[in-house]
Amino acid sequence: MAEGKAMAMQLSVQVASWLHAQVTGGAPLDQVLPALLRQGFDELQVRRIYNAVLSDPDGFKAGFSRAAAGQPAVAHRLPQGQVTAPVAPADGTVPAQLPFHPVAMIPADARTIACDHGGVHVAFRLQRPHVVLFENVLTGEECDALVAEAGPRLQRAGVVDSERGGSRIDERRTSELAVVRRGASPLVARLDARIAAITGVPLAQGEPLQVMRYGVGAEYQPHYDYFDLGRPGQAAHLRNGGQRIASLVIYLNDVEAGGETTFPRCALSVGPRKGSAVFFAYTDAQSRTDPMSFHAGAPVTRGEKWIATRWMREREFT
The missing domain is CATH 2.60.120.620 (q2cbj1_9rhob like domain)
Structure with missing residues (x-):
């Protein structure tokens, strides 16, 4: 169901469903990386699959939901670059994604x-x-x-x-x-x-x-x-x-x-x-x-x- 620019990567419905639940629930990359490495993917593939869920969770879910219902799976094109954190537009609305907090933040109370x-x-x-x-x-x-x-x-x-x-x-x-x-x-x-x-x-x-x-x-x-x-x-x-x-x-x-x-x-x-x-x-x-x-x-x-x-x-x- 997942398709890259020059390669196809097949995920089972069970793994795809698990990954979707993990990513949309806010699981960090390092929490899902070991499990997918054990499935035989390399790190770059894992990052692209993870980013596919992160950037289009509904589209990713639609693909494995069709497969689970016995319908032909729909190929999902994987993002080739980084997923960038949302930047609030000029009108002040908040993007519908998880808030961005760098992992290496210096505590606010540090003086x-x-x-x-x-x-x-x-x-x-x-x-x-x-x-x-x-x-x-x-x-x-x-x-x-x-x-x-x-x-x-x-x-x-x-x-x-x-x-x-x-x-x-x-x-x-x-x-x-x-x-x-x-x-x-x-x-x-x-x-x-x-x-x-x-x-x-x-x-x-x-x-x-x-x-x-x-x-x-x-x-x-x-x-x-x-x-x-x-x-x-x-x-x-x-x-x-x-x-x-x-x-x-x-x-x-x-x-x-x-x-x-x-x-x-x-x-x-x-x-x-x-x-x-x-x-x-x-x-x-x-x-x-x-x-x-x-x-x-x-x-x-x-x-x-x-x-x-x-x-x-x-x-x-x-």
Whole structure:
């Protein structure tokens, strides 16, 4: 009854009925994923079947209801891309879907988070997209030490190759970067633990830090951090750790001019300040992603910008 762009996937009436009840009842993806993997589907197939129910529950139900009644099953075309969270239209009406709550939300009552070096302070928060500005994430000395540790290994930054996987050079991203694995040094191990304490996301779900340098004119044009199921090269990244759920961008120096982190769809701009960090979460338990998290690194117009970025996943990343 379920049909993909280049493949057909058959579900029994019992499994289809169970899946429909689970998804419409709000079951998270990680609750149904193991059961369908045991049925012989791979993870990308499971996500597409799950998304078919999520995006069109009535149409999906009609298909297996016909089969249950002994009528010919109706093929149901599977969504090829991500299911995005609804955005309230201009008239203020509420979309008829479950409310969107990112899994990596920072608690609303968080003001100061006790860490090994003192308190990390919440300076600003926005509900949608879920953006939080932290102060005192790193000390000035730690910022300088991380730059010194990563600087000698800088190379031109790439972007995810959406068709073939891996990464490729693209003019949308004109920084230099060094990948710093978890626990690479005593300094990095200390920062790893601190990031987990601040965000609430276990360290095992974090990708390696990327330390980046942006010179004058360098930028990262507007983009999403999460992966698109409809792009083969991006979907391939889901096999290790699942979808990205949140990003933390730590500012390692004060920039003379430019270099802001911008969110064009909500007219938000965060200026880089040494030791502070901007956190944004964009994926919920049903793996819906937030189009409001569209963001960019504005061009540096004077001086240079150093940042350290950590992307976080749905489950353990190896």
